[in-house]
Amino acid sequence: MVSKPVKLAVVGGRRGRAFNKALGILSDKVQLVAICDISEEVLKIWKKNMPYVQTFKDYDEMLEKSDCDAVFIATPIFLHAKQSIKAMKAGKHVLSEVVAATTLDECWRLVETVEDTGMTYMLSENYCYMRPNMMILNMVEKGVFGELIYAEGGYIHDCRDLLFYPDGKLTWRGEASHNFPGNTYPTHSLGPIAQWLHVNREDGDRLLRTATFMTKSVAVPIYVKRLFGESHPGAKREFWKRGDSATTVIQTERDVVIVLRVDYHSPRPHNMAHHVLQGSSASYLSARYRGEDPLIWIEGRSPGQSPPKDAPAEWESLWKYADEYEHPRWKRWGKEAMKTGHGGGDFFVLEDFVDSILQRKDPPIDVYDAVTWSCIVPLSIESVKKGNIPVEIPDFRKKC
Numbered sequence: 001m002v003s004k005p006v007k008l009a010v011v012g013g014r015r016g017r018a019f020n021k022a023l024g025i026l027s028d029k030v031q032l033v034a035i036c037d038i039s040e041e042v043l044k045i046w047k048k049n050m051p052y053v054q055t056f057k058d059y060d061e062m063l064e065k066s067d068c069d070a071v072f073i074a075t076p077i078f079l080h081a082k083q084s085i086k087a088m089k090a091g092k093h094v095l096s097e098v099v100a101a102t103t104l105d106e107c108w109r110l111v112e113t114v115e116d117t118g119m120t121y122m123l124s125e126n127y128c129y130m131r132p133n134m135m136i137l138n139m140v141e142k143g144v145f146g147e148l149i150y151a152e153g154g155y156i157h158d159c160r161d162l163l164f165y166p167d168g169k170l171t172w173r174g175e176a177s178h179n180f181p182g183n184t185y186p187t188h189s190l191g192p193i194a195q196w197l198h199v200n201r202e203d204g205d206r207l208l209r210t211a212t213f214m215t216k217s218v219a220v221p222i223y224v225k226r227l228f229g230e231s232h233p234g235a236k237r238e239f240w241k242r243g244d245s246a247t248t249v250i251q252t253e254r255d256v257v258i259v260l261r262v263d264y265h266s267p268r269p270h271n272m273a274h275h276v277l278q279g280s281s282a283s284y285l286s287a288r289y290r291g292e293d294p295l296i297w298i299e300g301r302s303p304g305q306s307p308p309k310d311a312p313a314e315w316e317s318l319w320k321y322a323d324e325y326e327h328p329r330w331k332r333w334g335k336e337a338m339k340t341g342h343g344g345g346d347f348f349v350l351e352d353f354v355d356s357i358l359q360r361k362d363p364p365i366d367v368y369d370a371v372t373w374s375c376i377v378p379l380s381i382e383s384v385k386k387g388n389i390p391v392e393i394p395d396f397r398k399k400c
């Protein structure tokens with residue numbers, strides 16, 4: 001039984017730092033007690049800023065010696081599943097950064113471990129909590145969209161500077177682009193869409209099969225040549241198994257089609273998130289750049305008709321409907337949440353995780369959601385390797 005405040009350890013102290021603001025706002029419910037990072041440099045910063053927090057270089061030692069109730073895993077993606085499983089077996093609740101796992105075997109082992117240990121496990125998919133995404137969820141649940149037909153999600157963010165250390169060696173992101181053809185970062189795009197479709201819920205849809213298509217790799221070699229010269233192995237296109245842009249198509253049980261684009265490599269201004277939702281009575285387009293409003297058209301309410309009769313249908317700002325459809329949690333916490341990272345997402349993620357532990361309830365993004373969204377990583381790689389064929393998405397709620 002965990003008492004208030006939940007004692008939290010952060011593993012992987014760089015991303016972990018971004019949670020400090022959310023931790024400050026939620027200090028009555030959660031308290032940071034330990035940090036674990038293999039980098040002495042990262043630990044030094046924590047020791048300086050928070051001398052009262054225990055620091056560990058070794059993860060196993062931290063699990064053994066820290067009296068934390070829960071861990072937030074914010075290490076490179078290939079470590080998430082192994083570290084999550086170890087933590088739950090050691091009696092710690094887990095909040096895992098995205099993605100939950102990178103192989104199908106890890107997905108199944110995560111599910112088994114949650115079922116066997118009964119520990120709380122939640123995926124820290126903060127994009128599900130962004131203001132427009134939660135407002136769209138509210139509108140879908142109130143029937144504004146009618147029947148859902150089609151959705152798009154994109155993570156299009158030029159991260160070429162994050163692929164390399166200053167000496168040209170590859171970071172974990174660089175290793176992922178070097179080794180894996182496919183979509184290795186699908187959950188920011190898919191998470192909100194899966195919630196709109198109620199995927200994995202009694203009344204909802206199920207992801208059935210998926211295929212991934214990939215472009216050539218052009219922008220990274222150009223960047224490498226400019227930064228490290230022709231002799232760097234990454235200056236050759238063949239070095240990069242993942243092309244600049246990958247597109248994943250998913251078919252659902254209710255015949256909704258979802259299209260996801262991941263693009264870490266192409267030069268362009270950063271737009272935090274890209275989403276589209278088409279229903280039988282409304283259409284949604286997320287903002288294209290910072291400062292632009294997300295757009296909506298609702299049949300019978302927005303101007304014009306589709307197809308046009310007297311006047312053509314015209315987009316409206318989503319915020320025009322905020323009084324009516326703002327998600328209740330954003331109404332209550334929006335101002336506080338906006339002080340934390342990722343459009344407020346970091347605040348809501350942490351609050352839901354801690355409340356799930358304290359109130360002994362299922363987290364809103366549970367292990368079945370986590371692996372259903374994350375299995376797009378191995379399945380997209382399999383699809384690309386086999387010539388872009390569709391592959392089946394397992395139903396992780398059924399024991400094999």
Ligand SMILES: NC(=O)c1ccc[n+]([C@@H]2O[C@H](COP(=O)([O-])OP(=O)(O)OC[C@H]3O[C@@H](n4cnc5c(N)ncnc54)[C@H](O)[C@@H]3O)[C@@H](O)[C@H]2O)c1
Pocket residue numbers: 011012013014015016036037038039042059074075076077079097098099124125126171172342
């Ligand atoms: N949800 C989001 O919006 C968001 C944003 C950024 C990053 N992330 C996720 O956060 C994670 C970390 O990303 P980042 O950009 O901070 O990466 P990073 O490489 O900058 O930091 C990773 C940290 O983990 C530490 N680390 C590596 N191996 C470790 C181990 N075995 N034990 C303990 N610490 C270890 C490293 O020393 C480093 O400090 C990734 O999973 C990424 O997907 C999520």
